[in-house]
Amino acid sequence: MNRLHQLAINDEGFVFDPTTGESFTTNPTGLTILQGLRAQKSPSQIVEDLCADFEVQPEDAERDINDFIDVLRTHKLI
Amino acid sequence: MAEIYVGISGINAVDNPGPGVGVARSLHEDPDLKVHVVGLAYDTQEPGIYMDWVINKAFIMPYPSADAEAYLQRLHYIKHSYGLDVVLPCLDAELPFFTKYQHEIAALGIRTFLPTLDQFNLRGKDRLADIAEAIQVSIPPTKVVTSLAELHRAVERIGLPVMVKGAFYKAYKAYTYQEAVAHYHKLVAEWGYPVIVQGMVFGEEMNVVAVGDGQGELLGQVGIKKMWITSLGKIWTGVTIKNERMRDVTANFIRRYRWKGPLEMECMVDGDTVYLIEINPRFPAWSYFATGVGVNLPANIIRKIYQLPLPATFDYDPGKLYIRYTDELVTDMQMFQKITTQGEN
Incomplete structure (x- = not known):
């Protein structure tokens, strides 16, 4: 199973990985991206979500998504 | 059912705590068991002796490694003067004695739930490579030297x-x-001898407490990650986890070797790779953590011994937190005097 789907995430951005016991916190932008990835949304759909929820341009949102995905890879969550 | 008198050692709840107090608390918390805990202590100042709400009665024991006959006689005395139906030894140093003299202890009318001597010797660190191969887990580069x-x-x-x-x-x-x-x-x-030289491996340190029934089945297992440890490396806070690979390793070991009794698996986990570091053939000091999340392993042992129904599930939730804290007890000298002079409180 995709590790992302195993994560316990609350509304405040607290993330717990039950496989490793690691916990993380993320800001609202990261939370939106995480929820989008877990819902198997495409990057362009997540860009739309970010632009709708935050005052951000699509190119900035796309960069945020790529950066965040790198962070998830670093933690072996994807 | 009649009250069961269970002897528990390792009631030294100090900065390097023994498992005994947690095991005793677990037994008291099973609503279907009527357990009377008999503390087996090696020093008159072991805190468990004074915790009479957990340890109902305590006896000072001789060191089993020094004089096996004296230890057996002491068990016989406790059995007949007070009552002793089962012993759950909780200390490393006792286990060679208890595994070796299981039949003699049984002949006293005292039950145990332990691995055989062969099984016990299996988990020596010099045998880790054989075990790792048999249960398909990695170990750090290891050499046995003499x-x-x-x-x-x-x-x-x-x-x-x-x-x-x-x-x-x-x-x-x-x-x-x-x-x-x-x-x-x-x-x-x-x-x-021998001494084991092991390479360092990196990853997250994770542990499992489990009990095998001696026929290859689990009587429960709980995995944890230590979040905060003391300078002695003892857990102070921890969290329950469900790492499928580590759970499989534990179940494989218990199935493959028909392990009987409690054990603690110490592993390092790096992504999908699980390194087996050590197998301790006893309850760890943090055993009450498992009870707290609904897997009462000491009680399951007593239930198995007395053929009582086992819980329908051994499942638990990941993400439960364990926090150890210190407490103080103030009492008068009477109990200390009594256990010092009479060897029992």
């Missing part, structure tokens, strides 16, 4: 830093060859 020349070759081959370990107890980290030699001499003096 001389300084072998130590030198092992350190050269594995590369610094290394862990230098006794076959059953103690482990030290060495950053230089000189440190490795010093640890080697210390281990040989205290525990004898």
Whole structure:
């Protein structure tokens, strides 16, 4: 199973990985991206979500998504 | 049902706590068991002796490694003067005695729930490579050495830093060859040969407490990650986890070797790779954590011994937190005087 789907995430951005016991916190932008990835949304759909929820341009949102995905890879969550 | 008198050792709830108090608390918390806990202590100042709401009665014991006959006689005395139906030994140093003398203890009318001597010897660190292969888990690069020349070759081959370990107890980290030699001499003096040299592996340290029924089945297992440890390496806070790979390793070990009794698996987990570091053939000091999340392993042992129904599930939730805290007890000298002069409180 995709590790992302195993994560316990609350509304405040607290993330717990039950496989490793690691916990993380993320800001609202990261939370939106995480929820989008877990819902198997495409990057362009997540860009739309970010632009709708935050005052951000699509190119900035796309960069945020790529950066965040790198962070998830670093933690072996994807 | 009649009250069951259960002897529990390791009631030394100090900065390097024994498992006994947690095991005793677990037994008291099973609503279907009527357990009377008999504390088996080795020092008159073990805190459990004074915790009469957990340890109902305590006796000072001789050291089992020093005089097996005296220990058996002491068990016989407790059985007949007070009552002793089951013993759950909780300390490393007792286990060779209890595994070796299981039949003699049974002949006293006292039950145990322990691995056989062969099973017990299996988990020596010098046998870890065989076990790892059998249950399909990785171990750090490991060499078993019995001389300084072998130590030198092992350190050269594995590369610094290394862990230098006794076959059953103690482990030290060495950053230089000189440190490795010093640890080697210390281990040989205290525990004898062989000494194990192990390469360092990186990842998250994760542990499992489990009980095998002796027929290859689990009586429950709980996995944890230690979040905060003391300077002695003892858990202070931790969290329950469900790492499927580590759970499989534990179940494979219990199935493959038909392990009977409690055990603690110490692992390092790096992504999908699980390194088996050590198997301790007893409850860890944090056993009450499992009880707190609904898997009462000590009670399951008593239920199995007395053929009582086991819980329908051994499941638990990941993400439950364990926080150890200190407490104080103030009492008068009476109990201390009594246990000092009479050997029981």
